[in-house]
Amino acid sequence: MTGVESPAYVPGHGLLHGRTAVVTAAAGTGIGGATARRFLEEGARVLISDAHPRRLKEHEAELGRRFPGAVTALPCDVTDEAQVRALFDAAVAAHGRLDVVVNNAGLGGTSDLVDMTDEQWSRVLDVTLNGTFRCTRAALRAMRGTGGGVIVNNASVVGWRAQAGQAHYAAAKAGVMALTRCAAVEAAAYGVRVNAVAPSLALHPHLAKVTSAELLAELTEREAYGRYAQPWEVANVIVFLASGYSSYMTGEVVAVSSQHP
Secondary structure: OOOOOOOOOOOOOOOOOOOEEEEOOOOOOOHHHHHHHHHHHOOOEEEEOOOOHHHHHHHHHHHHHHOOOOEEEOOOOOOOHHHHHHHHHHHHHHHOOOOEEEEOOOOOOOOOHHHOOHHHHHHHHHHHHHHHHHHHHHHHHHHOOOOOEEEEEEOOHHHOOOOOOOHHHHHHHHHHHHHHHHHHHHHHHHOEEEEEEEEOOEOOHHHHHHOOHHHHHHHHHHOOOOOOEOHHHHHHHHHHHHOHHHOOOOOOEEEEOOOOO
16 A cells, blocks of 8 residues: 655644643653644643653753743653642642643553463553543543533554454553543533544654564554554644534544544
8 A cells, every 4th residue: 555645734723722731641752742732832731741750851841942831741650649639739730720631641562462461461551541540530620610621531443453462452442432431421510521532553753662663564554544643643633622623522532543443
């Protein structure tokens, strides 16, 4: 299949002007970092977090040079409830309210089920599913008394389709999808919308280093465009779900891929 070239980068249109957002796992070059940048370009004030303090500080400085006064950072390990509480308390304390939360933190890995250890299984589930649960719960507690808000979770097409060596990750991402739907039903009473994106392959330098060339080629070939997504293309969909353009959408899992079953 011949790949279709990536489109030109889309400029911001002020879709999140005046909003306050938290984005987890936002210290790198992947979807979280791209989402933080897109939110800033759309006029939001953004608190970025990550479990890697050095990379987080570097990314805060990089974004801060372009968007002075609009970005702050706080390290957070989403497997630690005390750190999750501190992150959301800091967001509310700094801005008085919380409008948007993007739960991007997740952990992958490859292991056949027959060889997978309990620790491998539990670690992926704790970061990817339990971490999303902890942050969704904290976000709802912050938003329920303020008249509304938006939560966007990062799922994956692997939550729908089978892939060898990905039982733990697939189970976690399928859980994120189910969590999104259930949370949306409960959150409607607070005026809070909860949706998710399900990307396939959004390639960035870190992913390229930990994934074999053979697997990257196979995953790319599965896509209708014959190419991987740019992280900012996934971030664009997150912007849409965070904005007023999706005001009647909740409980949805939006595939950013051609691989919806």
